[in-house]
Amino acid sequence: MSLPPDAASEAEYFLEGEAGIARTVMAEVPVTVSLRSKKPKKQTPQQAIDEFWAKFTTKTPGKATTVIPSNQYAARAARRSYQAGAGTTTQASYDEAATVCKAKVAKIVKECRRVNQKYRDPHFDLELDLKWGDRDTLESLSNSKESPESQFHPKSVKRVQDIFDKPKFYIDGPTANDVRQGRDGDCWLLAGLCTLSNKPSLIERVCVARDEQVGVYGFVFHRDGEWISEIIDDKLFLTKPDFDDSVLERILWEDRERIDSEEQYRKAYQSGSGALYFAQCEHANETWLPLLEKAYAKAHGDYQAIEGGFTGEGIEDLTGGVTTELYSTDILDKEYFWKEELMKVNDEFLFGCSTGMWGATWGERKGIVELHAYSVMRAVEIDGQRLVLLKNPWGKYEWTGPWSDGSKEWTAEWLTKLNHRFGDDGNFWISYEDLLRKYQAFDRTRLFGPEWKVTSTWTTVSVPWTLDYHDTYFEFSLAKTSPVVLVLSQLDERYYRGLEGQYRFELNFRLHKKGQEDYVVRSIAPYRQTRSVNVELELEAGEYIVLMKINATRNLDILPIEDVIRKYARDRRDKLVSVGMSYDLAHSKGKIIETKEEKEAKKVAEKRVKDREREELKKDVMAARRDRHYIETKQHQKRKDKKAKEKAKKRAKLAAKEESAKANATPGTEDGAGAGAGATEAAEMLEKMKVPDTQTSTDKPEDEKDPQIVAPDTSAESPAESSGNAPKAKPETKEDDAPSSKPEESETKEDMSSQQKQGEVSEDERKATEKGAPIPPESPAPSPPPTEDDSDTESSISSISEITVRELDIRLRERAETPQRPPPPNPPAASEEEEDEFESNPWNAVATVGLRVYYRVASDEDKVKEIVTLRVVRPNPYALSKDDEGGDGKEGEVGEGEKSGEKKAMGLDVDDSAKDATLEGDKEQRKKSILSLVPP
Template identity: 70%
Template sequence: MSAVFPAPHSEAGYLNQDGEGRTVMAEVPVTISPTPKKPKQQTPQQAIDDFWAKFTTKAPGKATTVIPHNEYAEKAAKRSAKAVGTNTQTSYEEAAAVCKAKVAKIVKECRRVNQKYRDPHFDLESDLKWGSRDTLESLSNIEDKPDSDFSPKSVKRVVDIFDDPKFYIEGPTANDVRQGRDGDCWLLAALCTLSNKPSLIERVCVARDEQVGVYGFVFHRDGEWISEIIDDKLFLTKPDFDESFLERMLWEDRERINSEEQYRKAYQSGSGALYFAQCEHENETWLPLLEKAYAKAHGDYTAIEGGYTGEGIEDLTGGVTSELYASDILDKEYFWKEELMKVNDEFLFGCSTGMWGVGWGERKGIVELHAYSIMKAVDIDGHRLVLLKNPWGKGEWKGAWADGSKEWTAEWLLKLNHRFGDDGNFWISYDDLLRKYQAFDRTRLFGPEWKVTSLWTTLSIPWTLDYHDTYFDFSLAKAGPVVIVLSQLDDRYYRGLEGQYRFELNFRLHKNGQEDYVVRSINPYCQNRSVNVELELEEGEYTVLLKINATRYMSKLPIEEVVRNNARDRRDKLVAVGMSYDLAHSKGKIIETPEEKKARKEAEKRKKEKERQEFKKKIMQDRKNEHYLHVKVHKKNQEIKAKAKAKAQAKKAAKAEKLKFKMAAEEAKGSKEQQPEPDKEKHVQVVSPSQTPEPESKEPGSESITDPKIETPSTEPSKTTPEPDKTSTDVSPKSEEQLEVSSSGEIIGSVKVEDNVDLIKGPAESKGESPKLDEDDKSQEKGESQDDEESSSDESDILSVSEISDRELDIRLERQANEPTLPSPPPPVGLPDEEEDEFESNPWNAVTTVGLRVYYKVVDEDKDKEIVKLRVVRPNPYADDKKDKDDSESDKDDDEDDEEDIADGKQNEPKSSKGLDVDDSSKDATLEGDNEQRRKSILSLIPTP
């Protein structure tokens, strides 16, 4: 038995022993060392251009529906497709009527089954007991989900919390407001502000049945009113007696007769037991129920944390809010007389601190990062005073005119009807107001004399900040006061699905036919939901150019990732928020106009015809190439045939020659035998090849008699008999020498084939591929050739190139479309993957939905007239495909058309000169002419050519 010694290690692997005792090598996959890539050399400009080419997505887009197959979003899109002027009260009246109908139906259902109403879409009790927290927490769009601070302990109905619940007790007032554990001071400040104007809060809650426990509210969202239905369940700060442990032990330890009832009265009774907002009166309920309805409309209580008072006032009144800054007020006298003094009449005001979000704590009683409401403004005895309200219901100003300050006298207490107390109400002077508060929210209220026309669209926002190619265009049939509002969708309604981009809005108003703009909006620092201007306009055609700035936050997850992360674990929450998202984005669905549809069909037709012609050209080129190679191979084979035929004839002639010598020798021998001459010397006749007659012209018996054994070399080559090929062997007459042709058409060798075998095909034909043209051969592009008379019969088999028919082309196109796409081959083993560019894998793709609302006053005789016609003008994406004119003629015609449009006031496309603002220093480089012409151009004293 022989021993098998282990072999040493090798680079390929280890040696092992198989079942038969043989030493074999283990199989190890071969790795190929990667070849280092040579860096691509680029000029600096090429590198920058390449970066920007990868930076922005080639196909911009945004998810418009989160819920699969959402047919409700399609129905909602039809309602927003047309811009029709309506009274500002119409939308409210419609929403209120729908809300009342909902409440009435629910009351009827509940009374039929003898059960109180329980809201299945916002059920606080099941949410708390099962721990889903859908009513408390929003969807998370960051990687590390933060822990929520909300920790209510129990849920009870209104009748179980309040001993004698009343929705209103002496009406809703600012003194009722007490903020709970939610950071919605901005909303409560807005409610305080609304309480100064009678019936504003009452308009929000339109229907209720306290016995059944159902309440209906309406809120203003994205330019229209919506309704929301809730039940009467509310969160409490303390757990139930049976579910508590420590509290129950404490109460039972005191040996009370009814510990549970005493516990309820102490911890779960009255407004003070509520976890979120509460009224000052122990039995008033309107505020916590309104807050709950507002939270449900936005998805949860977390969604309404943090905001601005002006936005809250907009949502509760349908007004339009402007953001003003104390440092930007030009005429403080005008601001006092024409604006602040009109508070609670035409305007509502709020104010806030910590505009930049860097302050904390308090300054003389004024809390940083906090919102207040302006209740009243008075000018008495030379003192300008403003009454403010802290929505906390406590915490007041400690400076001049504060409670207990030296400015107060008994006379002033009577004049201002004020009483001291830490209730959140305090007076402050106008000068101190401007010093202590940085931002003011001014909300314009609209009465029944106002109408509104609105329209939405969706835009792809580029990285570069400039006025967009898409813009709004409207006509005003009658001069008068106008409020123009550019807004984006309120993403507070679908928190977690807002995406990675934050958008800031700006616009510029132009009157068609004039180069200079009429007015432009002022970009707010904080509120980015909308911008607006209010002014008097003459009748005419107007254009609203849009400038939207997008900022990307990579720490936030894109919408598709949030959907993926929550589809399994938080289905109900994703459905609720996703439905709100879908209905909101349905407003901006782009409806194709008849002109755009016609242009699209024409472009598709041109594209299809272009592809058809290119495909046809390719087929014909392949046919020509194939025909050319066939003809080339055929000609070469014909030459070989001719050569082989000549060789066979030469061989035949040589054989005949040999036969002649033999016959001549036999004749000479015979004659010698008959007549011997021994005395004479023998003479040998040498026949040279030049003296040999041609075999075609002589008969076999006509040659001279020669001695076949004697050969005499010839000094001249034979002109009639071809010299035998020295490299070839003796072949039979039935075999011919054929050429072997390479894929490029070159002859690389020769082979022997029989006479009755067809011509040798080129490699391209044998593989079923289209032959390629020989680049070195410049003759016979179409592959047509003419041979001599002997080869004409053979060449007749090669047809000429035929034109492809339309039917054949259609069949080929159909087959090509139906062919399955082959998967791309895997990368070679061992080669590193090419490093993907970070911007190419995740490019810039900012898409937003914006709407324009135009408010205008009308008189009674104009209520049924369409004063404003609004439309969206988008660039035609198919215009670049048209090639009806050459460039010079097209440019000339465009210039002429532009001049006519300016003269007629019908300019539809914004001019490039409108792209830059007058205070943009880059505009200097775009001005033409001398200093005087440039000055006139800035002031719009001369038309722009």
Template identity: 55%
Template sequence: MLSYIKAKGGARGGLKKDDARPSSTTSGSDDLSRDEDLNKNKDAPYIVMAPAPPRKVKHQSPQAAIDEFWEKFDSKTPGRGKSLLFACSVTEAVPKGTIKGENAVASYEEAVAICKDKVAKIVRECKRVNQKYRDPHFDIEFDLKWGVRDCLTMLGDTTEVDSGFRPGSVKRVGDIFDNPKFYISGATANDIRQGRDGDCWFMAALCTLGNKPGLIDKVCVARNEEVGVYGFVFHRDGEWRSEIIDDKLYLTKPDYDESWIERNLIEDRQRINSEEDYRKIYQSNSGALFFAQCEDPNETWLPLLEKAYAKAHGDYAAIEGGFTGEGLEDLTGGVTTEIFSTDILDKEYFWKEELLKVNKDFLFGCAAGIFWGRGYRKGIYEGHAYSIMKAVEIDGKRLCLLRNPWGEGEWTGAWSDGSKEWTPEWMQKLDHRFGDDGAFWMSYEDLLKKYQTFDRTRLFDEEWKVTQQWTSLTVPWTVDYQDTKFNFTLKKKAPVVIVLSQLDGRYFSGLEGQYSFKLSFRVHKAGEEDYIVRSHGNYWMRRSVTAELELEPGEYHVLMKVEAIKSDGCLPVEDVVRNNAKERRDKLLRIGLAYDLAHAKGQLSETDEEKKARKKAESKKKTKEKKDMKDKLMKEKRKRKHNENKETFKQRAAAAKRKAKAKAQEEKKKAAKEQENTDKKDAKDIKGDLKDTDQTTETPKKDGEPDAKTEEPQTVSAASKDPTVEKVTQAIPAAEEPVAPAPAPKEEVSRPAADPLPSAEKPKDTAPVQTTLAGLPGLRINGISAPSSVAGFDDFDEDDLSDLNSNVSDITSGVVEDEIAAAKLAAEAALPPILPPDDDEEDEFERDPWNAVAVVGLRVYSKESGVSVKVVRPRLSEEVDKDEKAEVKLDIDDSNVDAVKDGDDKKNDPEKEQTESLKKKDEVKPEDGEKKQVDGSQKAELETEGSVVMV
């Protein structure tokens, strides 16, 4: 419904005069039917298409499919563009994101001073060059003549969005009016006549202002009619801003030279000066204006103010459709609350304390039929904005004076013009005259029956102080209270007005993006679980929500709930910029500047606490990063040292085996040669013995000579003669047999190198001897001990590095930092390239994921008390435990609150379950009767693991 209303000129308050008349629509299609296409192409050859290959079906459980969907749903790169014109210099003052306890009218006074200074400088410049002022930023004459239409139409997604406005020409005030006057008898509600723009909501707001003297004068603050320059101020996003325009206005009819139909009508008879007659009939005074006009033909304040308001929003199309309450806020700096007539609890209180104070403490607008579109009931147009100008109670009668901003169209029921209720006495009492001027009276009862909504705007004077703070936040798809919140402190008891607002997207129409937001909040006193009040909900006005109440001194927390609504028919801001950068540069520059100025409010500024926490977290993170990198490097270095030691042992073992084998072969050859010599000698001896058969006495054995029958010749190692080999402390047995080659190492046998041989394996007779490198224990080379295993290395354990020096030197801080930097560069270089989306795999949520970011601000108005506001964000700069869960934030009237009732605490609260379990463990009694206590560290761990269930 909202999109339909917007397309027709906006929600309540967007009705034009022409919309009230019925219109006809036609529909049709030039597409050929399927049969016609077949007949047309019957001679074409048939093309047999190969069947598409079957897609691979992905089978997964329902829960896995749901989890995968939510994984794709949110954007992997959340955020929102905050500066569209990064290359452009902003010459205007940056908006105030923070206002601390200043007077409610201080911002207005500052804007007025700036506006007057601008006008004065322009006047001096124009007089210096003897020219009237031409506004280079909103030149409607150039815009119309060249067909650009940037001043009439909004910024679109790809091309110009046609507003339907077709003015004929543009002229200056001095060329339109015979005797132009900015004010004639002051600015009043009776001056206002709506033009061809659907801004009746704004006209109704002006009617309301015009009924209270001096309010419109506070908007039109500076002018020089001779030069043609005018200065206005409007309230935007919590502060006042100035707007400067020239005196050019749109006219309905074209100029004489460009006209055809009207000129022919003028020239149908002989005239002295047809062009002058044409100007007087079609292009003179208020009746010639295309947009708003004053009732007096020579009064000019209304069309100029409307032009300034349109320029502030970018174009005339941007102010089509709106709400009277928002218009009143822009013109007064007040705070508007939307009230439904069916929601009024005490109608007596509403009459006495609110309606009777109209034009004093409050301003009122109203509308009918906002839920069912357009209609006409007893002279009241539905979906159309009206203003309440007066409320009186006389002789027991409660009556209200209303006004239609069209300047015509009135109520036809009781107390309407010409009704039976009017008498001469009542005409005099109410100072009323009959006539279709748009102003009419009706009773309080009928007012509540015929109008469904009231826009009540509270006005602020010097007695009120205001404090403001803005921030940006990411809005998830789920609707819940945000982790980011506002806190404010009240010094003493006072009435306060709390306003939570978002940026007014009307000021940068076309760049709003895909998301709109609905706001709400609730107020807690610090330390109290129950909230005090919730914001007053608005059905239509989503720009802000409010709450009015009286509070005791102390600290209060404002919890925000932001609901994001995504419109798939709109393009993201970055796409709109790309699509319009070439074709509509000037328009994009003006609207982009308004966008940047607005979003400058949402730039996050760190508080002192946040800055300290961020630095602490960064230091902690850096320390941890360096520690982890150092541990990683030390581990790699130790591993590298270990591998080097293993390789050293393998090389030594292989060398020792080769030497042992060579020694064994050499000794074997020597033993064989000695044996051969011995055999020859024995043979010679035996031959001699055979010759001496008669000799029976044995020849005595020489000392040192081996027994030929019982002993083998003992071999002496050549190592005993090698001076480079150190003496060993272990003994080895004397060899009775020739030394055989060492067997291959056994894989299953492993013995530490430092361990001596078992006693069962030790030879019985040992003697300290010198040994070679051939694998004997105790050998040291270059100060490093070799493995203590037997010759042949049968028991060598290559994983045992106990004999090597395994100490690893420390790594310096500079090396660690270099490694961290190199790791980051490597990680960035290793990122996969961005590939085009695969239509077969990527679904709509991956192509256009959820990415809602809102800029919101809190203003607190307080009377007779100082107030300070600050924003409290979640611990963005600190590491939060993954198991840590947010606090339950449910409203009292939320049905899910039943799940966390006191009676169900044990059922739903794991923390209490752990506590109960812990108590039971504490009270368990062993058999000896003593209590079994839980370890203190375990108890602390259980306390920190507690969490609250999110419902």
């Protein structure tokens, strides 16, 4: 006999309280431990595959949303992000950030003038970082198992006034000719700045406030759909060390006698733009570019974080526009691309172009550098010639083909028409045909003026390993027909380098008009820029659905977030706090806020789970009670049989004793013979009174009807009493009673212990009933203590009573509070299976994504009205599945009817060959389904 594990507390009654019974149970059910190693269970191939996939994906998907402990700022940002669901003009977010930035600069200026000190940025102090060797402003957190070697080696730090003789922020305004790349690999950003310089006031919009005397500068950048502000001081890195700190440079410098050698050293090595370690302006005294680059590096954490990127992303960050990645081989109508897009450069669009899209080669092709970004400055069509002016942000290395500097195509007339002059300054002209031939990718950024509004929202989703459109999707309504730009984006990981995690995500989406099976348009997944995807089109008023497809890939060579935190928590606290704060604020956007419906469904689900736990516990407890009742009844029957045998023996002995006494009291041969005959008769009767041993041990087969259902007949007589041969015994004397009194007393105590336990349950039930708990079925009252006459009747056996709801809740609470016992260790001889790598480190990809809807408004009235309403639709995690209605399902699984609605009809792309299997009907019906001629 074995008990359910959850009924252990119920089993304590007879395993601990009834010592005699416990010994009997242990004797009947010996505990054996096999030392043989278990052979692996054989599986079919399908079972093995199913088991693998069950271990492959985590049962508890999730992602760390806060790195900094008790981050109250992230909580505030989450509340603000959740409340900001209304549409605003694209200018509103910029104006707010610019106003905040100007207020910060004004406060710092006032504070510095009060204490007569120049501003020193405590959060991005280049000098302290270099002198102490922390390198927090230079290097990002490393999430690789082996930390890479440092690439940056500046030698000194000075303020702007100590570097430039006559520093000026702008000299004749910011232009593309100002841009010179330094030792950071941010050509993509500088190419974007070159592009911005072609449209007046774009760069000036980024640099919003400054006080050059105090040394404080304020900038704004576009991040994850909104503008942010950044404040810096005027310290910059230099390529050469200070005179007193130098060794080799000073030895080489003092190879001859010089007048004021230290000052001449400063002017030669630490003066003007050429002395800067990172980006620099062409003019020796212009400062806007290195300071803007520094602010951009601080916004992302350090200079290393802005290495490598795409021109389009840089233009987005500087303008708030939306970039589309185009490929020269994908252009359908090259005539349209020229007239409607390239010819509108610096007006509606900004363009960048790049080489080496696949990164397969390195070097140059006729002066064009591979794996490099360029700016599109102008596009003109004159006298049948289509020419494009490009800019290399390096300020050198130009195209050497047709229309290059000094080529045969140039005449004095063409130099005048294009206002061009030769020189190795990075500016060169190239024909439209050569442009498409030599450059593989274009970054086209649409600019938004004050006539555009935007509505956005974010969410967090678990990305499955299988690639399909997600069950979570966006839904928006458009009140008026309008040009619309849809942007599906993920968080910009550049802002928290080192904490990106192991998963990389690629986005795609599909737009449907609600109620139609076929989609309106799909986004084209870019090859390189994974931060966002977008489409631009004219939409009619109506309801729309945006299905998203997220492709996740995993790199196990990258450390997970928790390991990076453990790696740097002690040694680089300040850096981890800075990057972690950026991480927390970014992920606060996608925090899931339960809706009213979800909260109500959660309560119902919790009640359903508790009811199920109660039912399972009730089954276990009642099974334990039935087992206990079976054991008690069986042991009671054994005791009855044993007592009957003992009483029969005692009566036989008394009878023999009486006969012997009579024979001894009457002398004579006849009396002696009679006495002998009486003794023989008593012996024969005693032999008949013997109860077979098998009756006490195997009185009933195990497959007989359970005694808790049919109780033993309490009126049955013992075998000795039913024989009719034994004489009635006289009342026993105290001496005769003594040998049997102790076992009876022990059994009485055991029976009383059983009754006490049954009485405790009844008391709990009584209290539960008094407090309004459900009244359990009526159970028999506890049996009175056994007496000498009825100690072996059924009254000494506890009855099977129903358990109350309150008792179930008490047991559930005790189970939750009681720590689980660890599983027993394997026997030494048993073979230990190796831990499954997928089970120990399962698939757990979670992405935070957002949808932005840009739309053009025709009037001031439309700027006030809500033209677009946007929301996230996700499966209710607490909804009942279809099977759960019958008691076999699980929470979080939607019913088949819910899955087979719109999502099933829109689950695959039309060019996915598997979609043919999802279509129903004959050939003509399937064709109509593809063309959306029939309702879904």
